[in-house]
Amino acid sequence: MTAMARIIGIDLGTTNSLVAYMKDGKPCVIPGRAGRAMVPSVVAMTDNGLIVGDSAKEHLTRSPERTVYSVKRFMGKSLADVQNELAYFPYALTEQGGVIRIKLGEKTYSPPQISAMILKELKQRAEAHLGESITKAVITVPAYFNDSQRQATKDAGLIAGLEVLRIINEPTAASLAYGLQDKTQGTIAVYDFGGGTFDISILKLKNGIFEVLATNGDTHLGGDDLDRRIADLFLSEIQTGHHIDLTASPDHMQAVRLEAERAKIRLSDELNTQIEVELPDGKGRYSRELTRDQLESMVMEIIERTLAPCRLALKDAELTTAQIDEIVLVGGSTRMPLVRQRVQELFGKQPHCNLNPDEVVALGAAVQADILSGGTTDMLLLDVTPLSLGIETMGGVMSSLIRRNTTIPASAKELFTTYVDGQTGVDIHILQGERELVKDNRSLARFRLKVPPLPAGVPRIEVTFLIDANGILNVTAADMRTGQRQSIDVKPSYGLSDNEVERMIEDSFKFAQEDVTARKLIEARLDAEALIVTTEKSLAEGGRLVAEDVLASIRAALSALTSAKDGHDPKAIRARMADLELAAKPLSVALLDDSLKRTLQGKTVTEIM
Amino acid sequence: MDHHHAHSTGSRDLRMARSMCWHCQSEMAGEYFCERCVKVQPVSKDTDYFICFGLPRRLTIDQNKLEAKFYELSRAFHPDFYQNKSDAEQAISLGNSATLNTAYRTLRDPIQRAEYLLDLEAGSVKEIRTSPPSDLFEEILELQETVEAYRASDRDSETGREILAQLVAERQALDQRKQDMEHQLEQLFTDWDTLQDRGDATSQARAERDRLLKQMREILSNRTYVKNIVNDLAETIE
Missing domain, CATH: 2.60.34.10 (Substrate Binding Domain Of DNAk; Chain A, domain 1)
Structure with missing residues (x-):
């Protein structure tokens, strides 16, 4: 067998991501230096540059407005699509050309660019572990992802320097990992409830063929929604009990969200747990006990929402629950006892969970990677398109x-x-x-x-x-x-x-090679240039509207910035930019007043009202 | 529905005759792979699906055999197994897999299979009308009025409940009617297959053949109307 470049399998999750490969006919996940296989899907912009994973997670409460999590929710989406949940995210979102952009410091990044940073981290991890360069990957996506979301995932791979040989659906990837292990035959249902998405896939397994009969889901339904429901309870209790509104304080909002997530996880093993949240400005702490019953009554409605897609998938597959031989649970949210109970009630059978639900998708991606590289030849996945x-x-x-x-x-x-x-x-x-x-x-x-x-x-x-x-x-x-x-x-x-993807690939290589200060200098110079151009334009348009001394100080600040720009100190450039902005403020105010006046001219009072 | 776009009527069997391998230009005798250079060959979009699966052109088919052949051909054509091959072979693999999937979907479902066979056999029965017969048409109109009345009514009122009961009854009747048509079709399918198996070339056999095709076409088209109304009705009252 000719040596073909190794292909890795990646589970690019909402909350956590993993990388896996095939070793002696068995898929296994690649751990990081600390021995943990999961990389939190978090990217933080720090003074020392961008960081990813566990270290970035620490920045969630430290610098929430510069720390991106759950970016998968924004893949292939416009701002209008996520309007009703914007308030939950501490980082700033804008839109350009129908694509969401996330503002981190001075720059904006598209969701594929942020995802690419996570992919790069996984790529480097695999390279360090395997001692070879990695350029090809299989990446998993929720089965119910539409074309735009899949394309965005492929773009993320390209930006990270990975050739994405296959986008594979998460539940079907899981079925590959299970099928390889158990040599199962028959009809199975894969119930995949992750951090941000829900999928149900029904497959027929026969002689190594994995034929998907039907799939359904909700790409906006996951553990995040459960956390939010719990956090909302804490926030309203802090509001009424302590008279503190935390919604304006992103770091405390994050602390509450993380405490909600931890409590939810603890309540999968325990019947009650203690909640502790430090309040701002030395106002003490919020504490309460939360029982599993209380949690379950709070999130029941969300878990019920996973059952309708299950019924639809069964209907499309023309099967009844009695015809399903096995149920496989995938995704961290299936650790909740209530989820297992509701799934068992719906299908009338005990669900399977032999494999770690956090790792099974990445393992399946490694199996698919092995099929593509010609290693595994007896298995073939026949998947379906989820949407008409x-x-x-x-x-x-x-x-x-x-x-x-x-x-x-x-x-x-x-x-x-x-x-x-x-x-x-x-x-x-x-x-x-x-x-x-x-x-x-x-x-x-x-x-x-x-x-x-x-x-x-x-x-x-x-x-x-x-x-x-x-x-x-x-x-x-x-x-x-x-x-x-x-x-x-x-x-x-x-x-x-x-073109945009190409530019982002170039950017990504460029920034990988440069050190952070050099990048900061380039950015500062570009921003300075932009500010100089707009200020000069404002001077030309509205110079006559302000006093001579204002004009003189603007001109002085302009020349100071111009010489700072030619220097090599990004901090000095930023300082001169701030000076110029301050000096030019009367001018921009005057321009605004003037344009407002002109707009209002010739209009009746009712029109203005 | 997409097989309607995928083929045009005409002589399919002719197109099955293979010519040359796209790669080594040698005379092709093998089915899907060149015997000399072993390269995969493009399956024509107009391939007769029955021939593709090695099945006789009949309306009752062996589902197990169909599935086994589908899996076998999937293993032969699927893009997963062409990752290391040339761009040309990858393109053929993709096209062949798409055609194969359409063919399987068409033959697996008895109604789609019959529709497909009717298209293949069209010939003398091409001009059969596809509008519903007048009695069915009048029923549809009447039912449509009742549905409208129900939508406009207060559902909790006496009238609302009365109309609902009427619609539920109508739905049951239509469901029954659909089932009856499916039974009729099953019988026609068997008759057709028997006639084909006999292989008579007499004018009497030809007349019988046309009669069966015409009847199947009529029932299939009426069934589609009834099916759509039932679906529409179910959405309104459920």
């Missing part, structure tokens, strides 16, 4: 092309023509979802089909929509008259463009 794929048709209705739970790779063809003589383009809007109307489904991408100018109805362009084994859509088109293929420039609705 379609295009927008007349009247804002979605026409479905590939139905949910279709085995992938899957393809569909559609013939397009024109309605007007000489029309040179047809706009196509691609969607994913189960609803009738376009507005209720997820917009994936848009593109314009180029058509030769001919009489209406004469052009015949065949578009092929192909969902590959990663669950990612590829679109190609061919002119049926000439047989010529056409390249399509698909613009993702909620994703980074190819």
Whole structure:
């Protein structure tokens, strides 16, 4: 067997991430220096640069506004998608080109960039352990992830310097790890309740083939939501009992969230636990006892929400609970006794949990990696697409092309023509979802089909929509008259463009090689340049609006910043920038007043009101 | 539904005749792999799904054999096993897997299988109308009015409850009707297969063949109407 570059398996989780590889026909996770296999999915911006994992987790309460956790919730999402939970996150979120950006210090980062930092940490860990360079990986995602979320995960791998050979679904990865161990045959249900997402997959295992029959889930339902429910109780009790509103204090909010998480974990083994939270400004501490019963009545409703997807998946697989031979539990949240109880009640059988629910997904990713490198040949996973794929048709209705739970790779063809003589383009809007109307489904991408100018109805362009084994859509088109293929420039609705990803890959390499001060100097110079340009523009527009002495001090501050910028001290540059901003304040106020005045001119009172 | 896009009607068997290996240009006799250079060959999108699975073109098929062949071909074509191969082979693997999955999905389901076979056999029965017969059409309209009335009514009122009871009864009747049609179809499937097995080429056999195709087409299309109404009804009253 020719030596092929090693492929590692990565579980990129909401709360924790792991890396695993195949060793002598058995998958095993790679521990870090401290012996722990799990890397907290946390990235912190410190004065000494970016740090990841356990050390970053310590910064959650120390510098909450510069410490990113649960970034997986933002993958492939726009700001509008997460509007109702923004208040829970202490770090600042903005949006650019339909993609969320996270503000850390002076820079903003897209969720794939933050995820890439976690991936890099795992990559380095594997390289240190195996003593070789690693460039290829299999990365897991929730089965119910849509196209944008999968693409964002693939982008994260690229930015981290990893070729992502396969995006594999978490529950199916888990089934591979189980199947390898037990040589199970029959129908199994994998119930995967993680930190941020919930998935249910139903599979048929036969002679080494793992055929997914149906999958369902909720990509916004996980342990995070349980923690939030508990934290809300603590916060309201602190509010009423101690008259302190912690919502304005990000570090204390984090402390409460972490205490809620720890209490939840303890209550999986114990029947009651003591809660302690230090209050700000020496106002003492909040303490109470929390029992398992109290916890369960609080989170019951959230756990119930996992059962509806289970029923839908069974319905799509055309199976009853009695026909399920085994139930496999995956994800940290399945450690809760109430979760196990509800799953057992639904399926009428005791669920399996032989393998560590935190590690089983990474182990399965390593098995899939081994299949791809030609090591394991007797196992084959046949997965499905979780959501129906379609295009927008007349009247804002979605026409479905590939139905949910279709085995992938899957393809569909559609013939397009024109309605007007000489029309040179047809706009196509691609969607994913189960609803009738376009507005209720997820917009994936848009593109314009180029058509030769001919009489209406004469052009015949065949578009092929192909969902590959990663669950990612590829679109190609061919002119049926000439047989010529056409390249399509698909613009993702909620994703980074190819150029952007490329720039981020470059950035990522660049920053890895430079030391932190050098990076800070570059950033400071760029910011200084931007400030100089905007100030000069303001001077040109509004110089006449302010007094001569204001103008003089702005000019002085400008020249001081210009010379600092040519120096090599980022701190000095930042200081001169602050000076300039202060000096220019009267000017910006005057400009604002002026533009407001002009806007209001000529309008009636009611319009202004 | 996508197999409707995937094939056009015409002579499929002709296209099955293989020509040359895309890679080494040698004459092809093997099924999916060139005998000389062992490279995977693209499966034509117009391949007859029955031939693809090595099954006779019948409406009752051996599900176990179908599944076994599907697994065997999946192992032959799946992209997982082409990771170390050339770009051309990877592209063929992807295309073949997608075609195979469509073929399996089509043949596994008895209704889709029948629809597919009807398309293959089209010929003389092409012009069969696909609108519902007038009696079914009138029923649909009437039912639609009742559904509208129910939606507009106060569901807890006396009238609301009355309409609901009426809709529940209607649904039961329609469910029964759907089942009856499926039984009829089963019988027609058996009749069709028997006729094919006999392999008569007489004009009488041809007339019988057309009659069966026509009946199947009608029932299949009516069943789709009834199925859609039942689904719609279920959504409203559940």
